[in-house]
Amino acid sequence: MASNRIHVLFLWLPFCVALAAEAAVEKSIWSGDLLSPPDSNTTNPSSWVSSSGHFAFGFYRHGNGHGYAIGIWLIAGTNETVVWTANRDDPPISSNSTLQLTVDGLLLKQGSDAQGQVYVASEPAGSASMLDSGNFVIYSQESSFFVVWQSFHHPTDTILGGQNLTILNQLVSSRSTSDRSTGHYYLAYQRDNNLVAYPVNSSSQPLDAYWASMDYFPYMIGVEQLSLDTKGNLCFIAPTQCLATNTHHQNKPQNTSSIYRATLDVDGNLRLYEHLFEDVEGSTITNSPSSSSLVHTLWQAFTDECQIKGFCGSNSFCSNIRGNARCQCYPGFVPYNTKTSYSNAMFLECKLNYTKDDCERSGGRNYLLYNTVSLEEMRWDDCPYWAKPMSMEACNKSCKEDCDCGAALYTNGQCNKYSLPVRYGRKVPNASDTGMALFKVPSGYVIGKNTTTSSPKNPNAIVNNQRGLILILASTLGSISFLCVVFVVSIFFIYRSQVHRFTKLSASSNLGFTEECSLRSFSFDELVKATSGFTEEVGRGSFGAVYRGTIGENSKRIAVKRIEKFVDEGEREFRAEITAISRTHHRNLVKLIGFCIEGSRKLLVYEYVSNGSLANLLFKTKKHLPWKERLKIALDVARGVQYLHEECEVRIVHCNLKPHNILMDELLTAKISDFGLARLSKPELSSIRPDKNEVRTGYLAPEWQKEALASVKADVFSYGIVLLEIVCRRRSIEVNVPSPEEVLLSSWAYHCFATEQLHKLVAYNEDEKQDMDWKTLERMVKVGLLCVQDDPSLRPSMRNVILMLEGWKDVPIPPSPSC
Template sequence: MASNRFHVLLLWLSLCVALADEVAVENMYIGLDDILSPLDSNTTHPSWLSSSGHFAFGFYRHGDGHGYAIGIWLMGGTTNTVVWTTNRDDPPLSSNSTLQLTVEGLLLKQGSDDRGQLYVPSEPAGSASMLDSGNFVIYSQESSSFVVWQSFHHPTDTILGGQNLTILNQLVSSRSTSDRSTGHHYLAFQDDNNLVAYPINSSGTASDAYWAFRDQNIYHGTEVAQLSLDAKGYLCFSVFQCLANNTNQQIKQQNTSSIYRATLDVDGNLRLYEHLFDANSSSSLLVHTNTVWQALTDECQIKGFCGSNSYCSNTSGNARCHCYPGFVPYNNKTSGGNAMFLECKLNYSKDDCETSGGRNYNIVSLEEMQWNYDYPYWAKLMSMEACNKSCKEDCDCAAALYTNGRCNKYSLPLSYGRKAPNASDTGMALFKVPSEYVIRKNTTTSSPKNPNAIVNNRRGLILILASTLGSLSFLCVVFVVSIFFIYRSQVHRFTKLSASSNLGFTEECSLRSFSFDELVKATSGFTEEVGRGSFGAVYRGTIGENSKRIAVKRIEKIVDEGEREFRAEITAISRTHHRNLVKLIGFCIEGSRKLLVYEYVSNGSLANLLFKTKKHLPWKERLKIALDVARGVQYLHEECEVRIVHCNLKPHNILMDELLTAKISDFGLARLSKPELLSIRPDKNEVKTGYLAPEWQKEALASVKADVFSYGIVLLEIVCRRRSIEVNVPSPEEVLLSSWAYHCFATEQLHKVVVYNEDEKQDMDWKTLERMVKVGLLCVQDDPSLRPSMKNVILMLEGWKDVPIPPSPSC
């Protein structure tokens, strides 16, 4: 406790120093009669900048693109981040608007029309300034250091470093990321010093609150509660308790500076953001934006996230809103799940509540539901069947929640619904819907005007059944006769086809034997070489009536086995079927000539993509390629009929199709290779490039863990976009990629291993980078027992399993 108090006292001292610095620093002052206008010219400016260039005050484009609004925004990045807006619910301003600093305050005009004073300070104004903290201040005419008005005292949805939220103001979310008008939620202090978040149109009572925090060190209102954010990222409640700090950050680059903001976001969640800027840049160059902390991890806990008569579901990891059974969206333009604020209405009229001879109702249920609002108008202990009947017979009952043997009935509108599979206080939600609604949903034969006509008319039902059975019997006879004649025709065609010596190329053949002359013709005499691997050259060709593209590999470095053994190995390879493996189509054996025919993969090898092109490769795409390769290797190790150890996994043997899906080639050829090329004496070129596991050089038997080592090298190359061994590097420690990556990881300097251009700098995903590097380092351990299985590699890359801290690869 004493340590906590000490840290918070340091926080308050830093706030005082920051405020003193604001006064001491020479700011960019705005004099009387200075004018702003959305249109830049010689006499007007669209904004007033802070001395650092990070913040600007002035006109910015309204969210719909029509007109302008006045506010403060954080510069940098592709879009500026608005942190404060004045008169946020006013209509957009025209392009001929002007804003002028006068003695009476800021005067807003649209053309020749004077809209009046925008801000009226407590004393006559003398100057103004946009401070580096993001605070726009107006100074007294008497003293250039005495502030008579400041934006920090009038927050909208954000507080910045050095700003406080007190009982005198509140945060109100924006309607959307582009529309800064009043949104759906607000955060404010109550008289009891609780900081509470509510939906904007709620009653403001405890049943409507979805998040609250109270400082336990404040008693009976003897101290004024406030939420403070300092320039170092500490978000603290009053004196001794902090909600969040900046200790759990992503890896920071060197020579960067941070600006923090706490925002009540559009969805109603309070989040603390860090904006990382390049300290060496003369302009406001935003490097990265990071979410440091958020009040709620599940958006479905936010009341008002979904509108009336809809419920929130987060089972897929994405909070979505859905209409209840019997309801449809108001605008009828959307169906299924929709993000945020979905409003729904009944899909039928309630005017004819069930009476004697009136409308019939059915009950549709939803499991694991919560309704976090108010109290039901009726509640009683009973069975679920009795609860169903009670709601169906009650004109006021739109739905009921049955939980722990208790029936709770609710009328419209239904609010704050949530599907919560892991919660302990959920129940079965029962919705009363007209019987014809269910019939229309499940059948197309009944009439909407008289849905029960078929059920009630027994005579008509018998006639329909009789005619249906007669029709089915006739169709069965026709079907049997047709099958008989089709069978005879197919037998005749098959007999003729079998008698022919030239079968041609068909997709139905799982594996075909080609003649050497056929492949010479298909490849135009092996003239177009598209690649060369450890087992021979690969040539492009076409075959068949449809000119299907193929890739033909001439096998050179194999054991001189008999034809029977070669066919057996190739047949085993052909039984593999996976989207991340190159498909084997056929083969050719004529004496010493042995060739394999594969599907043609159009985008070349992964090596070309990583090392020879400068194409921007987003981090999501890098992770997808890494997962494609991992799934292909896992299939070879664990899922195909015969377990296959690749023994030669590297970017040159990984091909990319037109959708940049990675496909592994050259698998299964290791058992056909000459021994000196494999485990006994590895190929010098292969050892030189660093893909072979250390145990190969020790004449150990090849195992699946050797492929895991090779995959780890490939994964590090995907991350860093450089080869595993590079000679032309600034320092000797960078020559071996695995050792260099571990050094950068251990010293928290992972940014050094990545080669990126300006486009990739904006796209940098540091969490994905760190996770991929850690998995790669686990795979390249010298001790095979320390390497994970490919199944665990996939789980770690997908984020389903924690990645342990890897030891040094050479330990």
């Protein structure tokens, strides 16, 4: 990695020389110069414009019309194309703000509150310039030619002519054309020098990638950087391989100039644009009404947006009709947002239009509850949880009998079953590797004519309605014996009574479950029998004991949590847990199977995790734990926490993350438990207030002890303590230690790191010494120390924690946690 950085540094040297030459003819911005938003009651300008008049740096209107943002935009008549944004995920800036170049950098002041002061660039500054290249640069106090900061080194979603994308930065798409905050896709270099594009909220595994540079140039080696030159050539450097070459550069009309940009657009497609300007008598026309028509797309990574993974959200599929990609819900699904158009909506997220609670309780008669709806010429770029060669009829029956099967794809004689949600679906006409998609819908469910669209090129929906066939045969064969008629009618009324009983029980519980809730409702007697009268206790949670049991014909092992300390507040927590966990699904979270509510008896039924808690593995067993295994456990926990914070439908703050609440399965995969007892923050809020009675010594973030509002950064603090415990295999607070400075693990870890004595943190024998990975140890300790900072703003997000642990992102030197 160090050699790569040196290589990149030398690649930047010619560019820095060019900056100095260009700056000699640019307008200078001096220390003390101010900018204000256009609506402010001041005479300050709202932007600094380059000499050519093509680029401006300053305040522009935020996408929602409320407030402003700071950035760089390309001026083309009445149109403004934003190419860079500062602090893009910060809230909109008010109209009474100012941006000033000071000796300490670019300072944004919002109102008169000192806490509203933020440095857009915090480098000692003497002057600055908005260059004609679109690069905003700040020069040192000692020399007007020495650049201390430049926007080209911090791209957002765009690189301009003369700018490079290196292994040190990445492109992240915008949320929309008007909202420049972080969007749905990012493009970055991997450690193998492969430039790869992923959806932002994916697991960043090879299955999630939808574009990679090595697909174009598989034998490319050495340090790569993606470079866009001023002639419009988009190429990789070292070695030189071009994605796009501008063959029309020499054939431009006279008196015209071009500006080129490569943008990772909102839809995840990387495109190369040319903005053509007309010069008349040495001056550039930038206010022509037709200037917006002088923008050309020279190259794009995909002509079919359906190839971009995540273009359509969960449980929806993409189809390209006459060159226009559009998203539609699968049969039996409707959009989450009812205000969203049913089709033509990018990132469309869909949900089931019915409840499937009866599946688990049908007693092996699932095929009676469901029919199937089929879509032809479908492809799913996701992994099935079950695959086996069989006939179409057998695949159809197998999915209907399997409660975990939300849909199946029958391709080339093989049945692939998928659980919900279904991702990365698209229709590919006339392709050999497509198949027939099968979706379960309740018996009697009607697929309306307008469920998809009326377009003749939409996928053909084929309804396999066995119940309708039975009714037709029953009406045709009037000679069926009286006994068979009585038998069919009896089955109908038994099924109807069971549905009525379930509806009545749900209404009496008054829990207000949504239609998406798919948990099984157990009776108390069932759980008494399953646990042999609650005799085998395997642990204790925040609200009661946990018992082991078995249930079903296959003797499936379960863990039953019996709520013992139940009060009014506990009841609210219990309801929140059921609602939240029923909408979560992740390999690093303990799965909730069902619940029981009978008067004051309230129980939760989880999957059984066989290898106990992480606390037992770290503190009670003497088993050797290889460093690769420690890193894997740390990543498992981090991915589970990231899912709770960013990827599930409702943001969940765990509030009680510690090794006792992390369980290990038979493959030593870490699974987070007890997160259902955390309070849920509403979608419009970003923080919650902790319960004073829930004090967890050693894992509690400092802001909780000060009774301040606690955000997801409180979980990051707890994760940092857990990470240091995984590294050191000791508790966060130990009394029986050789010296007082070793009592608190975080302080002891920082002392060892600062004095370069990390070997003191781990105890190992000769066998473990051979397995010692000092680089992994140092990286894990640095990430852990970053997470346990007293100031929440200094703690990284869980996404960045994962990137740093995996080695995709450099780990900065952590300050003292208590500073």
